Amino acid sequence: MVLNELGARINTALQALSREAVIDERAVDALLREICGALLESDVNVRLVHTLRQNVKKRVDLDELAASSNKRKVVQSAVFDELCRLVDPGVQPWKPQRGKQNVVMFVGLQGSGKTTSCTKLAAYYKRKGLKVGLVCADTFRAGAFDQLKQNASRAHIPYYGSYTEPDPVRIAVDGVAQFRASKFDLIIVDTSGRHKQEAELFAEMEQIAAAIKPHNTIFVMDGTIGQAADAQARAFKQSADIGSIIITKMDGHAKGGGAISAVAATGSPIEFIGTGEHIHDLDAFSARSFVSKMLGLGDIGGLVETVKDMQLEKNEDMMKNLAKGVFTLKDMRDQLQSILKMGPLSKIMGMVPGMSPEMMQGFDADESTRRLRSYMCVFDSMTEAELNSDGKPFENESRLRRVARGSGVRPVEIQALLHQHRQFGQLVKKMGGPKGMLGKMNPAMMQQMAKNPAAAANPANMLKQMGGMGGMQKMIQQMGGMSGVQNMMKQMMGGGGGGGGMQEMMAQMMGGGGGGMQNMMAQMMGGRR
Numbered sequence: 001m002v003l004n005e006l007g008a009r010i011n012t013a014l015q016a017l018s019r020e021a022v023i024d025e026r027a028v029d030a031l032l033r034e035i036c037g038a039l040l041e042s043d044v045n046v047r048l049v050h051t052l053r054q055n056v057k058k059r060v061d062l063d064e065l066a067a068s069s070n071k072r073k074v075v076q077s078a079v080f081d082e083l084c085r086l087v088d089p090g091v092q093p094w095k096p097q098r099g100k101q102n103v104v105m106f107v108g109l110q111g112s113g114k115t116t117s118c119t120k121l122a123a124y125y126k127r128k129g130l131k132v133g134l135v136c137a138d139t140f141r142a143g144a145f146d147q148l149k150q151n152a153s154r155a156h157i158p159y160y161g162s163y164t165e166p167d168p169v170r171i172a173v174d175g176v177a178q179f180r181a182s183k184f185d186l187i188i189v190d191t192s193g194r195h196k197q198e199a200e201l202f203a204e205m206e207q208i209a210a211a212i213k214p215h216n217t218i219f220v221m222d223g224t225i226g227q228a229a230d231a232q233a234r235a236f237k238q239s240a241d242i243g244s245i246i247i248t249k250m251d252g253h254a255k256g257g258g259a260i261s262a263v264a265a266t267g268s269p270i271e272f273i274g275t276g277e278h279i280h281d282l283d284a285f286s287a288r289s290f291v292s293k294m295l296g297l298g299d300i301g302g303l304v305e306t307v308k309d310m311q312l313e314k315n316e317d318m319m320k321n322l323a324k325g326v327f328t329l330k331d332m333r334d335q336l337q338s339i340l341k342m343g344p345l346s347k348i349m350g351m352v353p354g355m356s357p358e359m360m361q362g363f364d365a366d367e368s369t370r371r372l373r374s375y376m377c378v379f380d381s382m383t384e385a386e387l388n389s390d391g392k393p394f395e396n397e398s399r400l401r402r403v404a405r406g407s408g409v410r411p412v413e414i415q416a417l418l419h420q421h422r423q424f425g426q427l428v429k430k431m432g433g434p435k436g437m438l439g440k441m442n443p444a445m446m447q448q449m450a451k452n453p454a455a456a457a458n459p460a461n462m463l464k465q466m467g468g469m470g471g472m473q474k475m476i477q478q479m480g481g482m483s484g485v486q487n488m489m490k491q492m493m494g495g496g497g498g499g500g501g502m503q504e505m506m507a508q509m510m511g512g513g514g515g516g517m518q519n520m521m522a523q524m525m526g527g528r529r
């Protein structure tokens with residue numbers, strides 16, 4: 001059972017409870033039977049499942065609950081909290097401190113995704129502005145250094161390793177010393193793995209740890225290993241001072257239960273989960289977000305974090321342009337580039353509340369990403385004047401053909417891109433200018449919104465910015481009513497590649513009460529789509 005299925009099954013059980021006429025012991029037992037069965041099938045350790053059942057039953061004392069209380073809500077929130085507790089040992093994961101030279105050591109079995117995760121973590125902190133270096137102290141697997149070198153080079157991250165030095169302790173010490181001397185903020189040391197928990201592996205791990213004294217040791221575990229996770233996590237915990245865990249391969253057919261069991265076995269928090277082979281496929285982990293996403297309730301925290309990472313406030317030119325009601329091709333290129341930097345669109349879409357996997361049907365994230373990449377080639381083939389324009393130069397067919405030749409993209413696709421740009425440009429024009437909603441906001445206010453999308457998504461703030469309820473209604477009118485908003489969003493997401501699933505998602509976002517609208521606005525303010 002993959003994680004989505006587990007979430008769907010728990011969700012169905014919770015919904016069935018909502019349909020019960022009376023919430024009595026029988027109804028709660030039926031709910032728990034279904035949830036516990038689903039968890040066991042997902043490889044969650046049997047002890048943990050038992051504890052969850054006991055805890056929910058303890059919290060929901062039907063006799064004690066006042067007749068007036070909403071028993072359904074009490075049961076549902078107890079289940080949600082206990083599911084969170086399964087993946088949350090109640091300890092905050094270690095975070096690198098700014099102004100300090102932080103050393104992190106990675107441990108885990110061979111093939112768990114250690115080397116890949118080292119680079120992902122390096123890229124994650126590089127995006128946050130830290131100076132990060134990678135050390136390859138894996139002398140066991142031939143080719144390990146080449147792999148790290150290749151990954152690091154692609155992400156433009158400095159690395160250290162050796163083809164000739166056989167002693168991993170020596171390499172780790174030298175690599176850390178070199179990056180320390182160059183004042184790196186975060187030094188990540190990759191160590192060897194073995195096929196199974198072996199004495200040599202643990203001895204080597206202990207020697208390296210003693211020599212480099214890491215501030216944190218991250219245990220990397222393959223999320224697909226199922227029941228074996230418990231024993232593996234315990235073995236590592238005995239030999240290494242595990243500070244946090246990264247669970248990899250949570251994208252594919254991971255049952256997820258192994259991951260959950262590992263938390264309990266080590267008492268250490270999950271810091272990240274790996275969700276693909278791409279360098280950006282690393283999601284900061286929060287128990288509530290994880291459970292919320294698993295149950296199809298979205299991950300607004302993750303979305304806010306992702307928007308923040310895009311550092312939209314740095315794009316001052318675009319902010320000024322938007323306020324004036326101007327949207328150039330260059331503005332569009334910069335925004336699409338920011339989206340591409342965040343990794344696959346499916347990841348971002350998955351964070352939108354209300355986006356269930358069924359809704360993603362018909363939305364081909366890979367295809368959309370491919371299309372965005374081809375658009376980048378188109379922008380690269382334009383002259384500076386063309387980029388700074390509103391697209392008019394391309395009314396001249398020969399210019400269009402030249403860009404098509406230069407980029408290898410068919411003229412018809414370029415026309416589709418220009419069409420999307422024009423549509424959004426028209427919207428910006430309506431909303432900008434001294435009278436428009438964007439024009440009324442001063443640049444400092446817009447920058448603030450880009451810096452802090454969470455505050456921007458706050459209903460009170462948002463409504464105030466938009467001039468109260470009246471202002472909001474006027475703005476929707478300006479955008480051509482709700483269907484206009486939906487159309488525009490659909491266009492921006494990929495030239496109509498979405499199909500019915502996409503439309504449904506838009507309807508969900510729009511129909512999500514104030515929340516849906518605010519989220520969309522927060523994203524648009526950041527030029528998200």
Ligand SMILES: Nc1nc2c(ncn2[C@@H]2O[C@H](COP(=O)(O)OP(=O)(O)OP(=O)(O)O)[C@@H](O)[C@H]2O)c(=O)[nH]1
Pocket residue numbers: 108109110111112113114115116117138141144147191192193194248249250251252273274275276277281
């Ligand atoms: N789908 C998916 N694949 C992953 C993920 N993380 C790593 N992989 C893949 O898993 C395989 C093993 O990853 P490595 O990083 O080489 O594993 P390792 O633990 O460093 O292995 P050793 O260096 O031999 O100890 C590679 O093909 C990775 O691309 C993930 O989150 N999702």
